[in-house]
Each structure stands twice: as structure tokens, then as C-alpha cells.
Amino acid sequence: MSGNPIRRLRAKGDAFSVGFVIGQATASSFRERVFRENVFVSELNQILNTRWRGSDYLKSLESASRAAYPRYVREIEGIAAGAGQDFETVFLLHCMAELMLPEGVSQAVENSAAAGCTSLLIPAEGDGPAVIAHNEDGEREFLGACLWVEVEPDEGPAWSSFMTPGMLPGQTFGLNEAGLVQTINNIRPNDLKPGVPREIISRAILSAKGLDEAIEILKRKDRASGYHHNLGEAKTGRLVSVEAPASGCVVREVASPRAHANHLLFGEFDGLEQTISVSSRNRQEAADRMIAEGALAEGAEAVLFDETTPIYANGSDQTLATSVFALFPDRVEWRVHAAPDERDTFSGTIRVV
Template identity: 45%
Template sequence: MPLHIINASGAPYDMGRAIGEAIADTVHRVTIHNEEFVETENRWTGSDYVRQMMDMTARIFPDLTRELEGMADGMGIAYERAFLWNCRGDLRWPEDISPAVAFGLTEGCTSLILPATPDQPATIAHNEDGSADYDGNCFWLVAKPDTGPAFESFLYPGMIPGHSMGANAAGLVQTINNVRVHDLKPGLPRHFICRAILSARTLDEALNLLKRPDRASGFHHNLGSAAENRLASVEAPASTCHIETITGSPSAHANHLIRPNLRDIPQTITHSSNVRQDRADQLLREADLSATTASDILFDNLPGHEILRRPKDGGDDYGQTLGTGIFELSPEEVRISVHLGPDHQNAYTSRLILEPAPVS
């Protein structure tokens, strides 16, 4: 299946409107019929919990609120409906939820950070795993906002960009892994935090967003700054933030907290997340990093230990790798390669030339 490319630019509302119009058909054909979407709407529409989050987001991130308002109008759906879908992972669900929602809440991805070697630039790489409903129905966004750096991002139909994998022209790269930590609260939705990071110009700006105490929930973030030659693996549930600077040794992360000071925080850990974490760690230990590429690891499909996810692979979370992103960081540019599987590599390639920092 092809990767659909969207070009959008302008003021927040205008850029959002262009995105929404480009994805509208897919949203109405696929997203609004997704079982998780339907149950989220049925359970949470009009709730005080969501209203608190909506009001806080409008106050803290007015430009991003306008961007999602534009997306909603372009998609032809109400703003609250679009907002609700973008805070699906921030909500406290009871135990009597459908299997589809349970799978969505424990969705899986795998990310790598490979520091530079004499033969290869520093690399951040990511398998984006999600519902099979979205296989062939996702997009790659090339955005040039009026405010903030240009950026590129994988995009689910109906969701604001940033919460999967992307990079901006300030040289920041971000990939996201879901973590299901039991510390959720009404606050800033994690999707908006991820989108705000794509507007940051330095790694410290991005990290400050992840240190905010008013976040509703959180993710694991692999972050890199090409301009600053810095790499970080950040576990950021709602209640805390742990920043691991990555220098000489490579790093892998799946979908649960693994840092010694965080891993005892109550969280849901799937068998698949443990398997992918262990397998990626093993492959990194055994690899000749001067010769091994990140895609070699992310395409690994040893039966019972699969990192590359396919339907019926036995995993107990989302079982479909929708795309693999490889981001190579150098002082002048970020090179992007997006693969749709081992047999469809380089479905999209790009060079993000670093923009000079604006004069203050």
C-alpha cells in the first residue's frame, strides 16, 4: 500500500484545515467506524473529565487548539469529537471495556537510538505499530507552519501530528512509544505535548515540555537534536520524567517503563512488550554497529520474539507494524526514510535541511 503524502502550510487554523481536508475521506471511511473510536465517543462525550482537558489545552496551547479546530472543520466533524479522539490514551477506563479498546490502550511500538560511529551518523529508528484498520490508511505530513520550524510526521487519520514519529527543521527528531502507567489525571493531553515538541527548536525546550506537572498522561520519547549532537531516551508518565542521555551505547525501548527508578510504578505490561524489549536488547548487544542498520533490528521477526509485528503473530497488543521510520542526524540535516515493510523499503525519503535559528 502507498504512503499518502500531505503538504500543508500557513497559520495554525489554515494548516489544520488543509490537513483535515486531505484526510477527511479516510476519517469517514475508516476512523469513525473503528471500534475504539466508537466506544470512546459513547463513554466520554460531554464528560467533565474531557471538558477540563479541553479548557486547559485551549489556555496553554492556543495555536495547537486552532490547528485541531482547522483539522476538525476540514474533516467535517465537531471539534469535541476530534479532541476526544486525540486524548483517548489520557482517559481512565473502567475494566468492562471491549477487547478493541483494551488492545488500543496497550498498543505497541519499538524504538532504537544508535549513537554515531565512524561509519554511520547517529540514528533514531522506530516501528509504528497500530490497529490493522489503519494499514495503508495513514499519511506522511510535510508541514510548513507560519510559526515554528517546518516539520514532517507520520499521521493517523483524525489525530494531530507528532505522537508517532517525526522531525523538524531545527534538527529535532522524536519517536514515541506508548506506556500504560496508572497515573492518569485530567491535564494536558499527551498528543498535544508531542505536537508541541515538533515546534521546539532545542532539546531543552522539548525536555521542558515533558517535565510539566500538568500533563494528563505520558509516553516514552526518543529524542535527538542534530544541531546540538544530543540524544535522549525519556520516560515521561504523568507523575514524573526520567531523562537518560544516550552517548556511547545504543538504546532500545518498547512499551513499558524500564529505568530502575521508574519500573516499579504501577503499569500494564504486555507479553509482547517484554518480548520486543528483550529481543531488541539482545540484537543490540550482538550487533556490529558499524555494519548493522536499524532496519535490520526493526524488521526482525524471529517466531515468538517478533519485533516486526504482523497479524496473528501471537502478540497480545496491536499486531500490525504500519511503518518503519529511520532518522539519520547530522549537523546539516536530518535524513528520513520510511519503510512499509521489508518488501517495500523507502516508500518515502526526505532531507530536512536545518534552518538557522531565528534572530531574537
């Protein structure tokens, strides 16, 4: 039996209906894994409720979200209803990055806030595909509680995404039938401001009809915080690395293999204060070294499954899944590994529409 079962879920319909199906599927995990077993989220939820529930600032984040992307707020409403939670509880969790933590939080909360992921961007060579590969890292409590969701929405392209309980898909890794692939890395710059939460921005990209549209979403001036986004487009073979904190957006076309962990790397942000964890720095250095030494000749997994640094997390933070997307002009072939010894838990092909 798998040590990290990942369930496959299918949903279709309008935004609320899709959210409701997702909420129902994660209801028990949401109650047990998020609020009971998960020290980080349990403590954080108490902090969020005490300091931010009903606050004008939270209302401003909700208003900005509804003005920019009402459809994805509607999905959150569906998730809350399906999971048997009130909307504000679920919306608070979607605003964790935007609601600053007070001094004196526990080490468990501080460590988890610093947790992140590792992504690889590998341009095409010859007739081969471009590749985006990714380790999705998170709390150990989420092992066995995550989903691979495949959605046929009433509007926009069909899309698929890995997701953790109770959260909008998009903030992990996913793709759509326009041939757009996205993987996400956490960053921790000190530039928060009122606006649209990054979870909603990431969800919006899953419904983009191409790479240029996705980049325009990330260039919005009304983002409240941000992520690092790895984006690829099948039909053109373009790969871009996008650092998008609230205060700016820098897009790099990728011409040679590169890695990205959980801190800003681009010189344009040298003056922006950020928190860089030891893990992020070590994973970045190790991945860069392995790429330079030719490890990718054995596939992206040769880097992402490294347990010496480790790049593959197996401790208080855990790699929840590893994904590899191969982008051809007419299709994206993808596979998801539950663990190094549990490969190809899911795999498939999306034809570019």
C-alpha cells in the same frame, strides 16, 4: 502496487489552515477506517461518547490544553472542520489515554490499548551520524490510510511527521528544520490526572527549536498522561531517551545503542504501577539481545524488521511504517519504509536552520 500506500501531503499557513488541510486529506479515511472498519475505535468512541462527552473532566482537559497550547487546539479545530466532524468528537479521540476505560471492554479494545511501537537510539561513531529508528505500530485498519505530512507554519520551524487519520501529527515519528527528531512509544502507567493531553504535548515538541526546549516541554507539571519520547538533535548529535508519565519525567542521555518498547524501564519509576503487554516485554528483550549480538552492524532495519519475535508486527496489530533518521551536524537524512519489501517509500534531507 503497494500493499501499504502512504500519501505525501504538504500544508502551510496558520494553525487552523494546516489542520484543515490535514482534516480534508483524511476525511474519508476518518469516516471509513476509524468509525466503520476499526472495531477498537468504533467501540471506544461509543464508550467515550457515553461516559465522557460533555463531562466536566473532558472540559478540564480542553481548558488545560487551550491555556497551555492554544495553537495546537486550533489545529484540532481545523482537522475537525476539514474532516467534517464536530470538534468534541475529534478532541475525544485525542484524549483516549486520559479517559479511563470501564471494566468489561472487549478484548479488541484491551489489546489495541496495549499496542505500541519499538524505537532504536544509536549514538554516532567516528564521523558517522547518530541514528534514531522506529517501528510505528497500530491497527491493521490504518494500513493504506496514513500520511507523511510536510508543513510550513506561519510561526516556528517547518516540520514533517507521519500521521494516522484525524489525529494531530507528532504522536508517531517526525522531525523539524531545527534538526530535532522525535519518535514516540506508548506506555501505560497508572497515574492519570487532569491536565494537558499527551497528544498535544507530542505536537508541541515538533515545533520546539531545539532539544533543551523539547525536554522542558516534557518536564511540565501539568501533563495529564505521557509517552516515552526518543529525541535527537542534529547539531549536537545528542540523543535522549525520555520516560514521561504524568507523575514525572526522567531523561537519559544515550551513550550506547539501546531499544525501547512500550513500558517504563527506568528505575525511578519502579514504584509506579503500569500495564506491560506480553508483546512489549518480548520486543524489548529481543531488541536488547539483537543489539548485544551486533545486529546493528547491518543497519537499524536488521532489528526493526525482525519477524521471529516479532519486533515487526504483522497480525491483528500491524507495523504501519518504519523510519530511520540519520542526524549529521548540519542536516537530518531520513527514510520511511512502508514494509520490509517496500523500502524507501519516502526519503529526504532537512537542512538544519
